[in-house]
Amino acid sequence: xxxxxxxxxxxxxxxxxxxxxxxxxxxxxxxxxxxxxxxxxxxxxxxxxxxxxxxxxxxxxxxxxxxxxxxxxxxxxxxxxxxxxxxxxxxxxxxxxxxxxxxxxxxxxxxxxxxxxxxxxxxxxxxxxxxxxxxxxxxxxxxxxxxxxxxxxxxxxxxxxxxxxxxxxxxxxxxxxxxxxxxxxxxxxxxxxxxxxxxxxxxxxxxxxxxxxxxxxxxxxxxxxxxxxxxxxxxxxxxxxxxxxxxxxxxxxxxxxxxxxxxxxxxxxxxxxxxxxxxxxxxxxxxxxxxxxxxxxxxxxxxxxxxxxxxxxxxxxxxxxxxxxxxxxxxxxxxxxxxxxxxxxxxxxxxxxxxxxxxxxxxxxxxxxxxxxxxxxxxxxxxxxxxxxxxxxxxxxxxxxxxxxxxxxxxxxxxxxxxxxxxxxxxxxxxxxxxxxxxxxxxxxxxxxxxxxxxxxxxxxxxxxxxxxxxxxxxxxxxxxxxxxxxxxxxxxxxxxxxxxxxxxxxxxx
Numbered sequence: 333x334x335x336x337x338x339x340x341x342x343x344x345x346x347x348x349x350x351x352x353x354x355x356x357x358x359x360x361x362x363x364x365x366x367x368x369x370x371x372x373x374x375x376x377x378x379x380x381x382x383x384x385x386x387x388x389x390x391x392x393x394x395x396x397x398x399x400x401x402x403x404x405x406x407x408x409x410x411x412x413x414x415x416x417x418x419x420x421x422x423x424x425x426x427x428x429x430x431x432x433x434x435x436x437x438x439x440x441x442x443x444x445x446x447x448x449x450x451x452x453x454x455x456x457x458x459x460x461x462x463x464x465x466x467x468x469x470x471x472x473x474x475x476x477x478x479x480x481x482x483x484x485x486x487x488x489x490x491x492x493x494x495x496x497x498x499x500x501x502x503x504x505x506x507x508x509x510x511x512x513x514x515x516x517x518x519x520x521x522x523x524x525x526x527x528x529x530x531x532x533x534x535x536x537x538x539x540x541x542x543x544x545x546x547x548x549x550x551x552x553x554x555x556x557x558x559x560x561x562x563x564x565x566x567x568x569x570x571x572x573x574x575x576x577x578x579x580x581x582x583x584x585x586x587x588x589x590x591x592x593x594x595x596x597x598x599x600x601x602x603x604x605x606x607x608x609x610x611x612x613x614x615x616x617x618x619x620x621x622x623x624x625x626x627x628x629x630x631x632x633x634x635x636x637x638x639x640x641x642x643x644x645x646x647x648x649x650x651x652x653x654x655x656x657x658x659x660x661x662x663x664x665x666x667x668x669x670x671x672x673x674x675x676x677x678x679x680x681x682x683x684x685x686x687x688x689x690x691x692x693x694x695x696x697x698x699x700x701x702x703x704x705x706x707x708x709x710x711x712x713x714x715x716x717x718x719x720x721x722x723x724x725x726x727x728x729x730x731x732x733x734x735x736x737x738x739x740x741x742x743x744x745x746x747x748x749x750x751x752x753x754x755x756x757x758x759x760x761x762x763x764x765x766x767x768x769x770x771x772x773x774x775x776x777x778x779x780x781x782x783x784x785x786x787x788x789x790x791x792x793x794x795x796x797x798x799x800x801x802x803x804x805x806x807x808x809x810x811x812x813x814x815x816x817x818x819x820x821x822x823x824x825x826x827x828x829x830x831x832x833x834x835x836x837x838x839x840x841x842x
Contacts, residue, residue: 334601335588338402346408353467353685354475356497362725369682370728371403372460373535374443378676379730389542396546397539400529400585405467406459407529407585410521414568417522425565426525428573431580436530436537443534452702455679459533462513464680465705469510472685473499500713502684503694506705525568530583540582547603550579550590556598563590563599661698662709662746662797662817665716666724666735669820670699677731679705683723689714691799692723706731709745711799711815718772718798741773744824746797746817748775748790755812757787767801767813773824776801776813788813793825 349368351360369375376384388399400407418424443454455461476499483494501507520527529536543549552563554577561574567590571583591599660670664683667673684692690713694705707723709716724735735743756764758781767788768776775795778786788801790813797815805811 335592338398338586338588342402342408342411345403346405349405350467350471353464353682354472356472356476356479356685356688358688366726368403368405369460369680369726372728373399373404373538374454374458374460374678375680375728378454378678379728381730392539392542393546395548396543396550396581396584396586397536398586399539400526400536401587404459404535405463406517406533407526409463410517410526410528411568411587413518413521414525426567426570428564428567428575429570431571431583432531435532436540439532440534440537452679452704454534455677455705456509457532457534458678458680459529459535461678461680462517464682464685465506465510466514468681468685469501469503469507470514473501498690500690502681502692503696503705505696506681506694509705525570526583526585527570529585530569530571543584544582546581548601549581549604550584550586550588551600551602551604552577552579553598553600556596558596558598560595562593562595566590566593658698658814658816660746660817660819661695662799662815663821664692664707664709664723664732665740665743665745665796665821666721666727666732667745667821668733670703671819673706673731674699674703675731676729677703677706678729679707680728681705681707682726682728683707683732686722686726688720688722689717691716709797709799709815709817711803715770715799715803716797718800742796742824742826744796744818744822746795746815747792748795748797748801748813749816750776750788750790750813751810752787752812754807754810755787756807757781757785761785764806766804766806770800770804772796772798772800796824 345368348365352362352365352369355365370381371384371388373385373388375381376388391398401411402408439457443457476497479494480496480499483496486493517528530540550572552572557574557577559574559577564572564574568587569583569585571580572578572590573580586601588601591601663670663673679694681694684694684707691709691711692707693710695703695708697704698708699706718741719737721735721737721740724732724740727733752758756762761783763785765778765786765788768774768778771777773794773796775791775793776788777791779789781787795815797817799815802811802814805813
């Protein structure tokens with residue numbers, strides 16, 4: 333019964349969080365599908381979500397690593413691969429191996445580098461962020477292609493239940509990293525079960541330490557155990573030693589598979605306030621404890637040595653016919669600053685998946701090495717909708733802070749730059765005005781030019797950097813109008829306030 337409950341919970345949470353990344357049509361409300369993304373451990377730590385951390389801590393101290401078995405999407409993915417492997421190779425067997433504590437501590441210490449603005453290390457090995465990139469960059473394009481196939485079939489029968497959408501990959505780098513992650517972890521799960529969880533994963537290392545003190549554990553009744561090895565061969569975490577008749581609770585992920593195979597009823601998932609000895613206790617109990625204490629020192633040293641992230645220079649205006657180079661990438665609305673992004677973003681790409689206008693994409697080196705794959709605004713495929721706050725509502729780490737619509741309307745992530753020399757009004761002497769029509773704040777307006785023509789005029793004080801003007805500009809290959817980003821987001825002046833000031837100035841005759 334315990335295993336059935338665990339499988340049911342795992343499938344439900346895994347399906348919800350996966351569909352949350354895939355759902356480009358908004359079929360499921362965020363209140364239903366979004367909460368599994370907000371109960372992940374590393375995002376909760378980075379975002380200082382105290383309530384979530386308290387619940388996960390209590391859950392682990394009570395029941396062991398149930399987070400790893402049911403809540404973590406990467407953990408469930410490994411179980412799915414292991415399940416397929418077991419059926420593909422009917423004689424699939426696991427065997428006990430000693431805990432690789434030095435590797436676990438080293439990976440956890442490396443993950444701590446995020447606190448000094450180097451989130452790339454943590455983002456690459458955090459299981460939630462790694463799975464998020466896989467879902468956003470691999471599963472989502474496949475899902476969208478499947479939608480287009482159904483659209484073609486249903487349309488041929490006169491039904492318009494589905495609509496066609498563009499199938500795209502947001503970033504070649506992110507796709508490559510996601511594919512490598514999927515294949516590497518999948519291979520480890522196929523061959524060795526939960527190796528990733530107990531050697532590389534920082535979440536596994538943290539919860540593994542806590543689970544040693546959990547009340548409920550898998551325990552072996554030595555008086556009943558015949559050392560047949562059935563439980564050891566079933567354990568995907570390789571933490572049961574049938575020879576020593578012991579379970580390494582720091583690596584046990586509470587999958588309960590071992591309970592069903594013991595013919596002697598020697599295995600129990602039971603509560604006890606007395607500490608249980610691990611499978612490594614006979615040879616390594618005290619060194620492991622010492623190693624755990626040394627972890628704090630090693631972690632602090634690693635964090636202290638982490639390099640500071642490189643932030644781009646302040647925005648500057650460029651004119652002329654040469655190609656402009658954006659001096660500062662444009663942060664998602666609500667990101668506050670480049671520094672805040674570097675401190676909190678783990679590159680899970682949830683905001684990129686949820687952006688309805690495709691205005692977000694993973695950065696390459698725009699934020700420097702430390703900010704690779706973090707989201708940035710990009711206006712080739714779309715622009716930031718004036719009333720949209722989806723990305724700020726979806727972010728689970730606090731890298732993008734929640735904004736109301738009124739706050740979004742004044743959030744200034746950049747400013748508009750007009751290159752008059754290449755505008756079609758001047759070069760072709762024809763009317764355009766597309767940029768002005770797409771500006772929601774009237775930061776771009778048309779003023780008299782010559783021969784009855786009008787030409788764009790910009791007001792950077794009321795511009796919010798949404799990119800509507802840049803997206804719609806017909807000039808190619810270099811846009812006549814573009815947005816320069818701000819390293820620190822500010823507050824734009826409301827149009828009504830600007831209008832009042834202009835009327836006052838006109839009243840004085842200026």
